[in-house]
Amino acid sequence: MTHTSSVWLVLLAAFVAANLPFINERWLAVWPRQAPKTLWMRLLELLVLYALVGALGIALEQYAGQISPQGWEFYATTASLFATLAFPGFVYRYLYRHRG
Incomplete structure (x- = not known):
């Protein structure tokens, strides 16, 4: 797997995972x-x-090579990105008017 495809895989997984809690009523989409x-x-x-x-x-x-050490800035940035990716699911659940 190339570096580019692994980055896109993580971004796609983050988008799906960020919206998952707002789309369904199951805990972690399983239980x-x-x-x-x-x-x-x-x-x-x-x-x-x-x-x-x-x-x-x-x-x-780890599969691509050595793991780079990360500071708190990395986790603050990725948490902000994850929250931004969750915005469509939040809007659908809490702000969009459901008919019926």
């Missing part, structure tokens, strides 16, 4: 829930999925 998820549960799920996408990125970086 069903009896009651609807609250906003706090969705944000917690968003943090878990952020960590999973980060683990995918680290695994792909």
Whole structure:
């Protein structure tokens, strides 16, 4: 896998994972829930999925070569990017008027 394709894979995985908590009512899209998820549960799920996408990125970086050390700036930037990627799902869940 080339560097370019691994970057696009991580970006695609981040977009899907960031919108997943807002699109469905299942916990991590696997386990069903009896009651609807609250906003706090969705944000917690968003943090878990952020960590999973980060683990995918680290695994792909390890596959490509040596892992570069990262400071807090990297994690602040990627968390902001992840929150920005979650915006369409948030709008669909909380701001879009559903008919019916």
